[in-house]
Amino acid sequence: MRKVLMWRWIFYFAGLLVMALGVSMTIKGQEVGIGPWDVLHVGLYKHFGLTIGTWGIITGFVIILATAAVLKEWPKIGTWLNMLLLGIFIDIFNWLLPDFTTFGAQLIIFIFGVIVMGYGAGMYISPNIGAGPRDSLMLLFVKKTGMSIKKVRTTIEVIVALVGWLFGGPIGVGTVLIALFLGQMIHYTLPQNRRVLMKIIGEQDEKVLL
Template sequence: MRKILLWRWAFYFIGLLVVSLGISMTIKGQKLGIGPWDVLHVGLYQHFGLTIGTWGIITGFLIVIATAAVLKAWPKIGTWLNMLLLGIFIDLFNWLLPDFTSFGAQTVIFTLGVIVMGCGAGLYISPNIGAGPRDSLMLVLVEKTGASVKKVRTTLEVIVAIVGWLFGGPIGIGTVLIALFLGQMVHYTLPQSRKLLMKILGEEDEQFLH
């Protein structure tokens, strides 16, 4: 049991670290635009100060409280850690990564960032420790409205991106690409990550991932 928990948490933390790196890479290539939620966080940062990661934590906290009130239940600890660690790691990588001034360099770092985000998302979701605040909100809206996941997610991200743009966040073709293709990447990386985790744990432990 201890081995199972250690490996599940290892995948979770490494995944969050990798996702955060990918997000920061896309922010460094923001001439192309960035992900819808990051548009909001960058816009709030430009308008009110603090840091991009701090705004990620603040919005995540508000979402967690709202979804908990609707569901009348507190989320898993993984959701709280997702909210906190993503913000911390994003600020760390924003500080560590250099700025890229040319359009070519920003295109490269942005493209690599999207790939890194997709890999990280598959890793941190695979152990089923807890969905992130924004995914939890999406699932609540799906349950309450009866609409499809795709429709709810698209509508939510469009609204968030517009609000972020009004605050000065960068929207571009990259925003559309992330909205359209990141989910498709996770559709591939998630089963691959689960397969790797299962290989490490042993097939008999598969129930811990569901």
């Protein structure tokens, strides 16, 4: 059992690290466009200062409190760690990665960033330790409205992107591409990572990932 728990946490932390790298790569290619939530975080950063990662933590904290109040229950520890670590990792990678001045270079880093982000998301979700604050918000609206995940996610991301744009966040073709295709990538990377994790911990422990 200790081995199972250890590997679940390894996949969780590694997935957050990979996902943060992907987010930072798309931010470095922001002339193409960035993810809807990152539009908001960059817009708040431009308008009020602090850092992009800090705004990710702040918005995540507000979402966690709101969803906890509605559901009358505290989320899993993984949700809190997602809120905190993803913001910290994004700031670290934003500092480490160089800036790209040409559109061609930004397009390349953006494309690879989306791929990395999709794989990281599938990796951190696979051990079922806790959904991120924004995924929890999406699931809450699905539960309350009865709408499909696709409709709820699209509606939330459109609203968030528009608010971020009003604060000066960058919207582009890439924003639409991330909104449309990131979920499709996770559809493939999540089961792939679960198969790898199950192979490591043993098929008999599959129930812990459900």
